[in-house]
Amino acid sequence: MPEPPHFRRILILWAALSIIATPIVVLVWAPGLPPGNGSNVASGQVTDNAVLLGVVTPIAALMIVFFTYALIVFRRRDGGPEEGLAIRDHRGIQTTWLAATSVIVLLLAAYGTIRLFDEGAGGGQGPDPVAKPSGSVLPVQVIAQQWEFTFRYPTFGGVETPHLALPVDRNIALHVTSLDVIHSFWAHDLGVKADANPGVDNVAYVRPSEVRSFSIRCAELCGLFHGHMFDTGEVMSDGSFLAWIHRAQVAFGPGTGALPKFRSHYNPAPHRRAG
Amino acid sequence: MNTERTARSPLRGLIGFNVVSGILLGIVGFYFGWWLGHQIHFTNYEYVADTGQNDIALFLAYLFFVVGFLGGLGFLRYPLARMTGREPSHHENEEGGIRRYFGLCTDHKVIGLQYLLGIGIFFFIGGVNAMLIRAELLRPSPQLFGAGNYLTIVSLHGAMMMGIMTSGVLGPFANYFVPLMIGAKRMAFPRIESLTFWLLMAAGAILTSAVFFGGLPTGWTGYGPLNVQANMGMDSYIIFFILVGVSMTLLGLNLIATIVTMRAPGLTWGRLPIFCWGALSTSGLMVLAAPVLAAVLLMVGLDRTAQTSFFQTASGGSPYLYENLFWFFGHPEVYVLALPGFGIILELVPVFARKPLWGYRLAVAGMLGVALLSFFVWQHHLFVSGINAALRPFYMLSTEVISVPTGFIFLCGMATLWRASIRYTVPMLFCLAWFFNFFIGGITGVFLSDTPSNVSTHGSFFVMAHFHYTIMGGLVFAFFAAIYYWVPKMTGLRFNEALAKVHFWAMFIAFNSTFAPLFAAGLLGMPRRVSTYASSLQPINIWVSVSAFVLGLSMLVFLANVLYSLVIARKPAEPNPWDSKSLEWQVPTPVPVHNFDKVPVIDSEPYDYGTPPPPPRPAKAPAAAPG
Amino acid sequence: MVKLPGRGRQESSADGPLDEPPEVHERNLWLGARVIAGTTIMFFAAFVFAYFYLHSLNNSNLWRPAGVDPPQRYGVAIVLLLVASAGALAYASWAARENRGWLAAAGTALVLGLAGCLVQVFEYANLHFSPTDGGYASVFIGWTTLFVVFVILTMYWVEVLFAEGVRNRGADEATVPPGLADAAFYWGLLAGIGVLSWAILYLL
């Protein structure tokens, strides 16, 4: 009995599965994935994930088709040959695989870099950001300490508030810093994450795109009550934001006066085991 | 296993250098160090010295514990004798039945079995911690443990697994089989080989003892400055990882020397079994990465005792220093967990596919490539930390490039299945599951390495699911493949096949059902290391916890099998049950103390399976099939 | 000659089961010393990195406040002792190869190396800054302490070789303990790291 054309069959099955699955994954499934469309950077991440999924789906399809086929067709059968076919190598396959995987990862890295330079993709960029939004930016300082976040608005007299509110459709620069150990400011619905390091001004940009509330969590282990370091922030229309910040200035202005002056970061006393 | 009984009374057997005297002297050493630490009074240390938070005392206690433990095991005799000019020797306690297993023994086969049991114990402890984690996460608010205890459990689970399981494959299987595979009579440095094992055991005990000193809140990563603020349990973690680092370095040193210098005549580099290549590349990582871990943890130790400020921003240090150095070790570390698995998979698949390993050179290149690249990717753990943000594209690229050599391993494994005659034995099932699991783990790693995507997933359960797929799904599945494949050789006994199959299917299904949903939990915003999470995520977590308990039960099936097959039934295994052509199956069982009476000479390629392919057909359409 | 069923055959070799050619042990030591050299380099690379990293960050302007200067004389004394010791061991290794007496040189190396460690201890007693004084002080303390630990471990090796030499002295001066050349190599490398440490910590 001549050997059936395994290779061609696998190629055909693979092509078929990829052609069916990839559009479904990219167009139907991916757009609904978190973090959603709460901000420009969140939407950017959704697009990014969709592209990654689009590349990965055919690879996964290849794995599924190959293994399903091989495990069924190349199994040992009763009365069949005991041994497999002693092939040790195939130049063409090796070169093709090497070339294909290399090209894929290079393209992925290039695409990721492009997305990253789109305003920093919501990640903390350290004190000297390379990817900035154009136009005016509202600075907001996020101060993390064990175990709460507070927020300072330097353009509103440096007032410090216990909750975060942001105006919609405005470029915001979040200046994240810490007063003690490392924390991480994570606004999942806005696609923002930036570590809060003592003595460091870690900047992340975001432009919220809808009026909504969003969750804030600490995403770096910071000790005992790390799990309790969460809060809800609000994205507001411009008008409500101004009203809110004025109320905050009235309520917290006096307290703010007693605080250290606004700085890009603060240098609290070191942790010492000994006094 | 050699179970000859000596005529002496069992009590007499306890006297001498063995694990009992090791533990006793260790305890004496502990209290001596503790006492000594309280005698020390440095200026500006008084405050700590009197509060029961005396870190110097605890460090000294652990130090003398280790010295006492090793001394009691008899490790100091030889080095001291050497100081008086005694000739070097390579053999100690190699005769003497079962007692060899409870002390210093230079027979690499004894050490392999010691490792298997020792690693198994700590893996079990780590697994029990995992079960406690899952029990706590059944509800979105703290229920079983307070926040501090939860963190301690997570940290102990992570550190135990990452520290002990780094030697999980190499310890038992490389120590046992590398000399057999390369036709050597011993490992290069047999005493050091034994030392690596007992150091690891001391380390595991020390880490576990953290619960008596307030636990630790830092996770397995131990970031500063939290690591300076933390309780004394942090000191246990520091000593634990330093000892693990030393043990890893010595294990790597030993394997490198053995594989490079002690191969039998005719065993050229191109004929070395692929598992040895896996061991060799892993060893390279271990000897170069572990010292950095030791260095950075010694800095933490100094911050905690001598009041230096390596990680204190406010007095000239930086937490970034810790993050950089830790991950410079930490990333190679994760490949230390992966590469031995690669070796096992590619070693076993040819046996059960009845085919030569396809693309031997490519597989070797893949392993060496992974090992080399892993030193250039560490900042992918720090994409949102604010460190060198401008370098992120480089780290994204270097990380993604690792997919290419890893892909070689996949290609070689897949092509080895091509036109094979696959036998679905239990070890083979574990190997095939490895491909499934590791693919998912690896591909999600590619998502994590994409910086924009990482912004949302960093610090979430997505990362956690990624690395359990690569480690539990990769390393641990390969570990069990190795157990089912090799333990019949190591013990001369056969596993119960039916129980083994139950174990496999329960473990495979429960594993996937545990960790796959966690990708979703991570994407939906569930942070790591918290016992308080959004209540909307509770259904996923209940599902995961229940699956995890089933996973734990599947492990009990394995233990039951061990108990039944190796202790109760004791059916002898065939000398070569898998029909393997590798050298380790050609020696008698139990393997004689010095392995080979005569030096073997290797005169053929490895993986000499299969029927030769038919001669190429006379020129017709270009052959489409590979092979 | 026995043909194994698998991939090899067992050849009758002249020597019995336990004997092995002495080169095996020597090659192991040779390679082992090189591998440990790599480990050592990586270990101290962590401190080199710490030095330059904290220096460049200069957090809170406390990298190196004025007055945090190590006593230069001690530094010079330590580094000279260590280099001399490594030189003596290198000479011993050379002499042994040339079939000359090497024992005295090895003993000198041991004494000089231990003296270097002792001077280091005296230096700590005479420091004008404490570990709390910023980044440089931390790196200085950590680096030098751990360096001394490495030196002491190396001196253990030298002592073992020396003791073996002493024991064999009467018999035959020509018997050289295996590993002398490798110890000389390793100690040379470590002393080199010592010179580098000195240059970075005292001169920069």
Ligand code: HEA
């Ligand atoms: C065995 C352990 C192991 C292995 C092998 C890997 C493999 C990989 N890991 Fe993973 N990783 C961990 C263990 C491991 N990881 C751990 C423990 C952590 C978390 C530590 C902590 O924070 O506590 C972590 C975290 C981690 C992060 C940081 C996440 C974060 O905290 O933000 C990143 C980011 O880049 C990452 C990426 C990768 C990549 C790209 C690979 C690649 O090597 C994967 C390559 C494999 C494949 C891609 C599949 C097979 C390839 C093919 C079939 C070829 C074709 C494919 C393509 C062309 C794409 N890992």
Ligand code: HEA
């Ligand atoms: C080797 C690595 C390894 C392995 C195998 C596992 C295995 C498991 N892990 Fe682990 N895990 C980590 C490494 C590992 N983990 C790390 C590094 C972290 C991060 C810690 C941190 O954040 O700092 C982590 C964190 C982590 C968390 C997150 C906690 C949090 O962030 O809040 C969770 C939660 O579900 C979890 C669960 C599990 C489960 C259910 C298993 C199950 O697969 C376990 C099943 C195993 C058993 C039940 C044991 C059975 C053993 C035997 C029967 C003995 C066998 C005997 C012989 C071989 C002789 N792990």
Ligand code: CUA
């Ligand atoms: Cu703050 Cu975690």
Ligand SMILES: [Cu+2]
């Ligand atoms: Cu990594």
